[in-house]
Amino acid sequence: DTAVSQTPKYLVTQMGNDKSIKCEQNLGHDTMYWYKQDSKKFLKIMFSYNNKELIINETVPNRFSPKSPDKAHLNLHINSLELGDSAVYFCASSQDVTGTTEQFFGPGTRLTVL
Amino acid sequence: AQRVTQPEKLLSVFKGAPVELKCNYSYSGSPELFWYVQYSRQRLQLLLRHISRESIKGFTADLNKGETxxxxxxxxxxxxxxxxxxxxxxxxxxxIIFGKGTRLHILP
Structure with a gap:
């Protein structure tokens, strides 16, 4: 009964490839997020969706495109992968967008671009 | 199994009183521990990390390996x-493996 799941957990790929990371939450939450973890363990928010609508879109290259087919899913598609995209990506969900309800984090996906 | 446990979902404390947010971990190795904070309507941010032994906004956290x-x-x-x-x-x-979070509510 995992709350927030991400697949795959590890992804190794070549530069220039296109890849997707999937995220699903079974908590009935309205809001989902994608974060990128940097080398210093800072989590930088990339995108946030509320009820399938994009509400936060940080300065992220156009190669990154989130897709939310329904409230329970927020997938991250990355085109033309670059070496600098190597990082851990976290999906999270919360009941609302106010930041007053806790976020539930997925296990993270470690992306390695060779 | 690697796990982070925050036993309190909600902690209410009066202004001026001491605060202690509990965190226990399970990890077979030398862990690196952090505290993140999210203020209302703001982004999640890193508050402090145990290796830097810093005090941020008056908060401190000491890693106790004996008590994990x-x-x-x-x-x-x-x-x-x-x-x-x-x-x-x-x-x-x-x-990063996250705990489930504790909401700290400071009472006036």
Missing amino acids: SFHLKKPFAQEEDSAMYYCALSAWDDK
Whole structure:
């Protein structure tokens, strides 16, 4: 009964490839997020969706495109992968967008671009 | 199994009183521990990490390997401390494992 799941957990790929990371939450939450973890363990928010609508879109290259087919899913598609995209990506969900309800984090996906 | 446990979902403390947010971890190795904070309507941010032994906004946290704990403390609570606090552990593969969070509510 995992709350927030991400697949795959590890992804190794070549530069220039296109890849997707999937995220699903079974908590009935309205809001989902994608974060990128940097080398210093800072989590930088990339995108946030509320009820399938994009509400936060940080300065992220156009190669990154989130897709939310329904409230329970927020997938991250990355085109033309670059070496600098190597990082851990976290999906999270919360009941609302106010930041007053806790976020539930997925296990993270470690992306390695060779 | 690697796990971070925050036993309190909600902690209410009067302004000026000491604060202690509990965090226990399970990890077979030398852990790297962190506290993250999210204030209302703001982004999640890193508050402090145990390796830097710093004090941020009056908060400190000491890693106790014997008790496998990394409790967050502040001697005198302020109203602006009201927020969600997440304890986290950096695992062998550099991924962060989060606790479920504790909502700190500072009462006037």
